[in-house]
Amino acid sequence: MKKTSSAIVTIITYIIAIIYFFPIFWMILCGFKHEIDVVSPTLSFVPTLENFKTIFSGEISHYFMNSVYITLVSTSLSMMLGVPVSYALVMSKFKRGDDLFFWFISTTLLPPVGIVIPVYIIFNHLSMLDTYWGLTLVYTAMNIPLVIWMMCSFFKDIPHELIEASKIDGATELTTFFKIILPLSRHGLSATILLLIIFIWNEFFFALHLTYTRAATLPVHMATYMTQEGLFWAKMCAISTIAILPPLLAGWINQKQLVRGLTMGAIKG
Amino acid sequence: MIRWIIVRPDLSKKFIGLQYYKRIFTSSEFWLVFQNTIVLTIISLVVCLILGILFALLLNRQFTGVSIVRTLLISPFFLMDSVIGVFWRNVMLNPSFGLLCYLCKFFGLTPPDMLAKTPLFVIIILVIWKWTPFFMLVLLAGLQSIPGEVLEAAVVDGANAWNKTVYVILPMIMKYITISLMLSLIFILKTFGLVFTTTHGGPGFASTNFPYYVYRIAFLGWNVGKSSTIAVVIIIISLVIILVLFKSLRKTITEKEV
Numbered sequence: 001m002k003k004t005s006s007a008i009v010t011i012i013t014y015i016i017a018i019i020y021f022f023p024i025f026w027m028i029l030c031g032f033k034h035e036i037d038v039v040s041p042t043l044s045f046v047p048t049l050e051n052f053k054t055i056f057s058g059e060i061s062h063y064f065m066n067s068v069y070i071t072l073v074s075t076s077l078s079m080m081l082g083v084p085v086s087y088a089l090v091m092s093k094f095k096r097g098d099d100l101f102f103w104f105i106s107t108t109l110l111p112p113v114g115i116v117i118p119v120y121i122i123f124n125h126l127s128m129l130d131t132y133w134g135l136t137l138v139y140t141a142m143n144i145p146l147v148i149w150m151m152c153s154f155f156k157d158i159p160h161e162l163i164e165a166s167k168i169d170g171a172t173e174l175t176t177f178f179k180i181i182l183p184l185s186r187h188g189l190s191a192t193i194l195l196l197i198i199f200i201w202n203e204f205f206f207a208l209h210l211t212y213t214r215a216a217t218l219p220v221h222m223a224t225y226m227t228q229e230g231l232f233w234a235k236m237c238a239i240s241t242i243a244i245l246p247p248l249l250a251g252w253i254n255q256k257q258l259v260r261g262l263t264m265g266a267i268k269g
Numbered sequence: 270m271i272r273w274i275i276v277r278p279d280l281s282k283k284f285i286g287l288q289y290y291k292r293i294f295t296s297s298e299f300w301l302v303f304q305n306t307i308v309l310t311i312i313s314l315v316v317c318l319i320l321g322i323l324f325a326l327l328l329n330r331q332f333t334g335v336s337i338v339r340t341l342l343i344s345p346f347f348l349m350d351s352v353i354g355v356f357w358r359n360v361m362l363n364p365s366f367g368l369l370c371y372l373c374k375f376f377g378l379t380p381p382d383m384l385a386k387t388p389l390f391v392i393i394i395l396v397i398w399k400w401t402p403f404f405m406l407v408l409l410a411g412l413q414s415i416p417g418e419v420l421e422a423a424v425v426d427g428a429n430a431w432n433k434t435v436y437v438i439l440p441m442i443m444k445y446i447t448i449s450l451m452l453s454l455i456f457i458l459k460t461f462g463l464v465f466t467t468t469h470g471g472p473g474f475a476s477t478n479f480p481y482y483v484y485r486i487a488f489l490g491w492n493v494g495k496s497s498t499i500a501v502v503i504i505i506i507s508l509v510i511i512l513v514l515f516k517s518l519r520k521t522i523t524e525k526e527v
Binding site for chain 2: 017
C-alpha cells in the first residue's frame, strides 16, 4: 500500500517536471525543424541543422560575441574588485563594518529604473552609449555588491585561527590572502562566477537602454528579432536555444551552490 | 522637477517645482499602473509560494531520477526574459498558430487571444513560471535542513502526513519562506523584460508595470523630467519595502551566526 502510493507520487512528480520543462524542450525542438513544420505541432519531422547554419552566417554571431565579451569582462572585473572588499569586510574589524556591508548590499535591491535615466544622460554626454565598455562598466558596478554579498558568506566559513596560524608562520597579509584564503574558498568563487555569468548574460534592462546595434547583447537582439525578421519561428527558436544555453549550463553545474548564492548567503544550501 | 523633453528643444529645460508630482498623482494612468504592479506582484508571489512548497515537498524524497527532475524544474529560472517573452508570445500563445491554440482546437474550444484579452494574466503566468523554481530551491534547502528525528518524533506521536506537513514542516521552514518571499518581491517589482517582449505594456496601459512605465515615458516619449519623477516615486516605494526587508533579513542573518 505504502509502496504504491509512493510510486504514484513519484509519477506525478515526473509528469509535473515534464510539463514544467516542456516549453524549453519545445523551443529546442523547434530549432531543429524546417520552417514549415513549426506551425503544426507535430513530433514527426525531419531534423535539420539548416536554421543554425543560417543564423550563424548572419549577424547573430556579432551579438553572441558581444554578449560573451561583455559577460566575461564584467564578471572578471567585479570579481577582482569585489573579492578583496569582502575579505576586508569579513576579516578586519571595521568600526561599524556590519553597516558598511548592508550599505553595499542595499544598492542591489533598488530597482534599476531609478537610476537608468541619470545613467543614460551621463553616458550620452560622455558619448559612451552603445559602447562595450560603457555597458561593461554598468554591469561591473551593478554586480560588485552581489560579489561582496556572496563572498562574505563564504569567507565567514573560514576559521579565524587559520589566518592567525599563517601569520605566526610569517606570512604577509597578501600571501595569506592568495595562498590560503583563495584556495580555501574556491567553491565559493566558482559559484559566484557562475551566478554572475547567469545574471550578466541575461541582463536586459540596461542593455536595452544603453546600446543600439554595435554593442547590443543577445537579449536585446532577441527582443527586436521578431519585429525585424517577421515570422521565422524555427530560426527564432534556434537563436533562443543558443541564447539560453550558456546560463542553462552554468545553472545546472551550479545547482548546489545556487541556493546560497541567490539568497545572498542568508541560507546555506 | 525639471521640465525637460529631449525631442522638444524649443521648450528648453525649466525648473517647474512640484508640478509633475501633482500631475502624476492625479492621473488615472499612474494609478492603473500602480494597481497593475500590485496585482502582478501579489498574485505571482502567492502562487509561486504555493507551487514552490508543493514542488519542494515532492522533491524532498528519495526516488530514481530525482536530480534530473530537479534540473528540469529549475531550468526556467535561468532563461533570459526576452527569450521567454518572445517564445511564449509567438510559439505558445499565438492566436492562430500557437501551441495553445492547437490544444484548444483539440479539445474543441475556441482559442483565446490571451495576449490581447488578458495581457496582465499572461505576464503573471510567465513570472510564476520563472520564479517558482527559485522558491522551490530555497524551500528545498529548508526542508533538507530539518533533522530527521523531528519528523520521526511527529510520526511516533501519531501525526498523519497532512498534520506533519502543516504543523511540523511549515513552521520549521518559515524563515526560508520569508527570505524567498522578500527576495523575489524585490526581483518581481523590477520585472521589465517580460513586459517589454510580450505585450509592450499594452493594450493601452493594461499590462504596464512601474519599470515599463518609466521606460515608456523616458524613452518613447522622451520626457525625462516626468519619468524621473515617477522613478523617484518608485524608489520611495521600494525603499519602504527594502527597509522592512532589511530589518528582517538582518535579523535572520545574525540569528544564523549565533
